[in-house]
Amino acid sequence: MEYRVHQKETFYFTLKILFTVVVVFFAVSALKNLTALGAEAAGPTAAVFVFYAVFIWLFIWFQKVLLIGHLKGNGVEITASQFPEAHEAYRKIAEGLQIRKIPPLFILQEGGALNAFAVRFSGRNYIAVYSEIFSMYESAPEIVQFVLAHELGHVKRNHLVKRFWTLPSAFVPFLEAAYSRSCEHTCDRIGAAFCGEKSIQGLILLAAGKDIFSKVKVESYIESAKTNNTAAVKFAQLFMSHPYIPLRIRDLQNQ
Structure with missing residues (x-):
């Protein structure tokens, strides 16, 4: 599966390596x-x-340890016998990314929150998707698959491993957040490589929630975000691990 790595990911990772060496x-x-x-x-x-x-x-x-305990203790693992259609789609995405060791996938109920994440512990990757997103699989499977492909993208790109080995560079202000945002853009592109236009709907879902996301006018949303892009908004972004959703949508539209 072909995708384009975000141009800033390599740049920021190079800086992280450089500053790690300097700090050490x-x-x-x-x-x-x-x-x-x-x-x-x-x-x-x-x-x-x-x-x-x-x-x-x-x-x-x-x-x-606490996160993995919560994941394995409370989560519902998606397997060939538990939600088999979703498991098969997940397996195909992982194979498309040439991930040899497919991470276990869990559903977590987190009070209606919309999220998913990848985590690495003891040399093994895990992926979790919150139930509020996974519950849409029957009505909008492509959107859920976009989320799963995005998280598998972190595994494919070894983001978790890279961040661990360049941890000393976290002393540099804003660098860790900037690298994280570039990784999110790359993983959005990976998700889009599998799900196409539905990827944008997946991002709108995160912005508006599953009850009204289908009613949001994308272009109006982006134009409104441009108007609201004040100095305070730009400054706040420096501290954030994820780009603002309108920026993520615009990046996919420009691919």
Whole structure:
């Protein structure tokens, strides 16, 4: 399946690699300089550095343990015997992306929220789709498939692995969010490669909800977003992991 990687994804990932190397280099250099001053000076500082590094790693690990526990403990896994049509469509998307180890797919009920996510834990990928979206499979299968293809796109592009190994670059303001937004654009394009025009409806669904999304006039929505694109809106975007939905729609329209 052919798709175009968003032009900024490679650029921001290159910056993340660069800053990761820089951060690690200065950290190692600082420890070496402290060591040269003697054990009395180096010991406590190195201990503090190691403590915080381990604390951050354990915090991230613990958060993932809770998430995977919630996913496996409460979620409904989509299999060949549980929602077989959706499972077959999911399998075909994964095969189309040449993903050899297809991630387990779960449905989660989250109080009517519209979301889906990919997570990696202990060397294995998992994908979850919220029930409010999956409940549309019979009436609008292409929209649900767009969401599933988008999440599989994160697996295909190794976004979760790349973010883990470039974690030190998160110290650079706004870089992590910018990289995340470019990844979202790429995954939208992957979803569109499978679902075509229905992909835009999938994004409108996230903006308006499943009860009224079909009534939203796309062009009016985009024009209104342009009018509302004030300095405050642009500034807020710097902190966000996902692009504004009108920007995501415009990107797909320009493909």
